[in-house]
Amino acid sequence: MTSFPSSPGPIGIFDSGYGGLTILHGIRQLLPEYDFIYLGDNARAPYGSRSFEVVYQFTRQAVLKLFSMGCHLVILGCNTASAKALRTIQTRDLPNIAPERRVLGIIRPTAEIIGNLTTSRHVGLLATEGTVASESYNMEIAKFFPDIKVSGVACPLWAAIVENNEADSPGADYFVKKRIDQLMRKDPDIDCIILGCTHYPLLMPKIVKYAPQGARIVSQGEYVANSLQEYLARHKDIDDNCTKGGTCRYLTTENADKFKDSAMIFLHEKVNVSHVELE
Numbered sequence: 001m002t003s004f005p006s007s008p009g010p011i012g013i014f015d016s017g018y019g020g021l022t023i024l025h026g027i028r029q030l031l032p033e034y035d036f037i038y039l040g041d042n043a044r045a046p047y048g049s050r051s052f053e054v055v056y057q058f059t060r061q062a063v064l065k066l067f068s069m070g071c072h073l074v075i076l077g078c079n080t081a082s083a084k085a086l087r088t089i090q091t092r093d094l095p096n097i098a099p100e101r102r103v104l105g106i107i108r109p110t111a112e113i114i115g116n117l118t119t120s121r122h123v124g125l126l127a128t129e130g131t132v133a134s135e136s137y138n139m140e141i142a143k144f145f146p147d148i149k150v151s152g153v154a155c156p157l158w159a160a161i162v163e164n165n166e167a168d169s170p171g172a173d174y175f176v177k178k179r180i181d182q183l184m185r186k187d188p189d190i191d192c193i194i195l196g197c198t199h200y201p202l203l204m205p206k207i208v209k210y211a212p213q214g215a216r217i218v219s220q221g222e223y224v225a226n227s228l229q230e231y232l233a234r235h236k237d238i239d240d241n242c243t244k245g246g247t248c249r250y251l252t253t254e255n256a257d258k259f260k261d262s263a264m265i266f267l268h269e270k271v272n273v274s275h276v277e278l279e
Helices: 020-030 052-068 079-084 086-097 107-116 129-134 136-144 158-163 170-186 200-210 220-234 256-267
Strands: 011-015 036-040 073-076 102-104 122-127 149-154 192-196 216-218 248-252 273-275
Touching: 011 020, 011 052, 020 036, 020 220, 020 256, 036 052, 052 073, 052 079, 052 086, 079 086, 079 107, 079 129, 079 136, 086 102, 107 136, 107 192, 107 220, 122 129, 122 136, 122 170, 129 136, 129 149, 136 149, 149 170, 158 170, 158 200, 158 256, 170 200, 192 200, 192 220, 200 216, 248 256, 256 273
Parallel strands: 011 036, 011 073, 036 248, 073 102, 122 149, 122 192, 192 216, 248 273
Antiparallel strands: none
């Protein structure tokens, strides 16, 4: 069994790129006293169109890196990783590698509350190709609310629009409208739309503009943060192993200066970033 530091450490937040910063922001708003490490595998992003096996291997490498840096709890702040890698890591890896540590995803917290947000029981999903194809949202929501119908549409260019700081451009209008129209043609009864990629909240003004009037737009940060707070309250053994100094470190597999510039789009503040290798 691999040996990891046993003393308490920060909570790890992992994403393939920058979108997980929206998850981190939501969590820090609610739990500012905790220490965090954010790890972005920006050099190998995006994960959305990669195979299940590749996403699993990359995510596993990141989780082990965060464990080696003292994290007892890691949040996969990435829908693709949550959809394609989480279950395998939880069932195959943790029991053998680190049975006392935990890895959580961001799909379940949204699935748990969606029944309270829809009246028609018809829910739309806008996400990456990989997340839609995995049907992870469909399966998770069915566990809690079997009466809800979920329809998904992949939005392959949305993350790139955000990362290139084009969220306010006319081109963004075209692609946002195109995918929302496609979703509503699939199921005109949708009254609640899940943003199943952590980049998409930065397109919120345009999503609201083209979504049906009165439709509920569900951004994940708030719900993931609430779910994490409840989880830590229920699992004192995990909470006791999370340090509370109010700090946050940022790591990237890409160029650190490039990460600093791009992170500004998501956080609107300067951050100190270090380069790290995953293997």
